Each structure stands twice: as structure tokens, then as C-alpha cells.
Amino acid sequence: MPYLAIESSDGLHIKGGAGTEFSASQETVASFERMWNSTLEWAHSNPSLFVVSLVFLLIVLSIIVKGWTDSTKLKHEYEDARKNARTQIPLPFNDKDDRA
């Protein structure tokens, strides 16, 4: 996807191909760079911990995806239970004359 990034004195401006624009101030860019550099520094100095964190994040991602598919299944089950309950009630249950 084509994009144009312009770095000026008042910050960073990114223009996307579909007319989307993003701007960030110098302070935001600087703090993001600091954060990114310290993350890289930490990953270089603790490679094993970095791998463990990455594995944990992948597990979270897989749980989210699995949870999403499970949730769809649970919703269908619930809707089916509602439909079944509706069809299994031929008469109002509190209608004492009919029930008798």
C-alpha cells in the first residue's frame, strides 16, 4: 500500500493511498522512539526473556482467536435454545384453565 511520510519541524505526517492522513507531534515521535529503542535494548540484553514474552503473547493471540470462534458457537447454541423454548410452549404456562 503506497504511503508518503514527511518529517518536518512540527512532527511526522503520513499520507496513505486511500486519502487517510496521520500526524504526530515531535514529542510523540520522540517518546515512541525512546520506547521502541528501550524495547530493542531489553530484547538484545535478555533474548531468552524476550522469546518467553513473545510465546506468551502468541498464546494470548491464539486464545483470543479460539475464544472468538467459541463465542460464535455459544451464541448459536443460545439462539437455538431460545427457539426451542419458544416452540415447546404451546399455551401460556400461567393459563390455569388450559393447564388443568
Place this chain on the structure above:
Amino acid sequence: MNTYWPVILSGTLVVYAIAIRRLQIAVQPLRIELAEKGERLLSSNDLSKDAKDHVRFLLDSAFGLRRVLLACLFLMPIFAIFYLIYHKNFLDIDRSLQIKDPESKICFDRVSALHERITLANHPFLFTCFRTVGSIVMLIFTLLFILFWGSFQWISRGDIMVFIEKKLHHRRLA
């Protein structure tokens, strides 16, 4: 300690994700019971239109109530002030949800209790916040009500929720 915080954070996320997923599966039998009892109630002749609307809302929101909970959390103090001034509106809501038939009343209470437990499972933190903030706000305004009007009227979090739900429902229909 600083070295380990990304691992601790990601590990906590794993535990949280597993807990939420298990909670969603564990609460499914309650949802099925809610569906059966709720639909049974909707076919009853003892419920008023408002009570049926409320049951329908409970049935429709078995998988999420984030919008209403957030609205309740932030708007509760405003509605509490509204209640202090126009308390009759809330008493009308309470009256419209009253059910005379004991069998239907038990079923209605059970459906409400089931929905509360399901909502707790759906939004554990948000619902806990809602309960805590709601209890404090309602206690303060009940005391203020006694000071202003000299009578004891306990307004529950549920009343506020029903009120907001009715407003949202009417807006949806409009």
C-alpha cells in the same frame, strides 16, 4: 524487577485470557436456563408490557451489556440527582415491573438473578466497578433523599439500570 516486567505482563495476560475463556464456557448452562425461563415468561399473561420488554432485554443481552454498564457507571450520579427531584418516575418503573402471580414472580426473579450472574461472567471488572460505585452512589442519595423528603426510599442499582435500558430501548425504536 524492570528486566522481568514484560514477562510478568504477558504472563498475566495469558492467565487472564484463559480465565475469561473458561468463564465464558462455564456460564453457558446458565445462559441456556435463562433462554428457557425467559421465553417461558414471555409467553405468560401475568407480565405487563414493561416487564416483558425488560425480560426481552435480558434475553437479548446474555452475551454483553458493556454499553448499558458504562452508561450506568457514568450517568448514575446524574440519574440519582434526577431521582431526588422527580422520584415519582422511578416509582412508576418499579410499579410497572411488579408481577402479581407468585409463580411468574419467582420465574422473573430467577431470570433476573441468572442475568446478573451471566453479566458478572461477561464483564467481571466492569460489573464489579458498577456494583461498587452503584452501591456507594445509591447510599449517598438515599441519605440525601431522607434529608430532602423525610421518607426512606431505597433505589437500587437495578432500578437505574432498568431506567437507562428503557431510555436506550426507546431511542432504538425511535
